[in-house]
Amino acid sequence: AQSVTQLDSHVSVSEGTPVLLRCNYSSSYSPSLFWYVQHPNKGLQLLLKYTSAATLVKGINGFEAEFKKSETSFHLTKPSAHMSDAAEYFCVVSRTGTASKLTFGTGTRLQVTL
Amino acid sequence: GAGVSQSPSNKVTEKGKDVELRCDPISGHTALYWYRQRLGQGLEFLIYFQGNSAPDKSGLPSDRFSAERTGESVSTLTIQRTQQEDSAVYLCASSLEPLFAGKEQYFGPGTRLTVT
Numbered sequence: 001a002q003s004v005t006q007l008d009s010h011v012s013v014s015e016g017t018p019v020l021l022r023c024n025y026s027s028s029y030s031p032s033l034f035w036y037v038q039h040p041n042k043g044l045q046l047l048l049k050y051t052s053a054a055t056l057v058k059g060i061n062g063f064e065a066e067f068k069k070s071e072t073s074f075h076l077t078k079p080s081a082h083m084s085d086a087a088e089y090f091c092v093v094s095r096t097g098t099a100s101k102l103t104f105g106t107g108t109r110l111q112v113t114l
Numbered sequence: 115g116a117g118v119s120q121s122p123s124n125k126v127t128e129k130g131k132d133v134e135l136r137c138d139p140i141s142g143h144t145a146l147y148w149y150r151q152r153l154g155q156g157l158e159f160l161i162y163f164q165g166n167s168a169p170d171k172s173g174l175p176s177d178r179f180s181a182e183r184t185g186e187s188v189s190t191l192t193i194q195r196t197q198q199e200d201s202a203v204y205l206c207a208s209s210l211e212p213l214f215a216g217k218e219q220y221f222g223p224g225t226r227l228t229v230t
Contacts, residue, residue: 043117049218101147101170101172102219103159104156104158105156106156107155
């Protein structure tokens with residue numbers, strides 16, 4: 001079984017300040033972890049993924065996430081927010097090495113203010 | 115190349131009517147997934163097709179929901195006798211192969227279904 005918990009449904013930051021979107025996962029198996037972004041009226045886009053290689057994963061648009069097994073976390077960060085980062089972000093888990101469906105978190109809406 | 119496309123983009127239907135939603139995956143993608151996203155919630159897995167294997171239907175919420183896929187091409191999701199709780203955005207995704215080592219899924223824009 002696997003599940004994912006996004007600890008904040010809504011995060012608001014000022015432009016130029018750091019972003020932290022929190023995600024904790026639960027998995028009985030070795031997990032693959034993803035972050036997806038969904039802009040209004042657009043499809044889901046993969047930001048980054050962890051698949052048992054390097055624990056610090058860099059993605060697109062300056063985002064990165066660190067896999068911490070001891071804390072069962074995969075938090076998403078960005079050093080400096082941009083207005084275009086405003087969107088819904090989903091943390092996702094799947095089971096590495098098998099054909100498996102993705103399990104999505106409930107999402108975190110990121111608001112970026114001037 | 116073209117991404118995953120879905121039609122219609124919006125569908126309003128009366129309670130009790132049947133609806134059919136269509137997904138065109140990226141050419142060459144053997145795996146196809148349907149998800150449902152209710153307002154303010156994450157994605158719920160519905161069904162997964164992989165090549166000619168039997169589909170994984172474990173996420174279908176009731177027997178009113180069914181889906182078909184011919185080979186590695188178009189898929190249709192059918193909801194019979196629609197209910198108001200079926201109102202949601204239905205998302206389709208495809209990937210090159212099953213989720214081995216975290217292969218990426220590519221998502222379509224979704225079909226927004228409203229049941230009145």
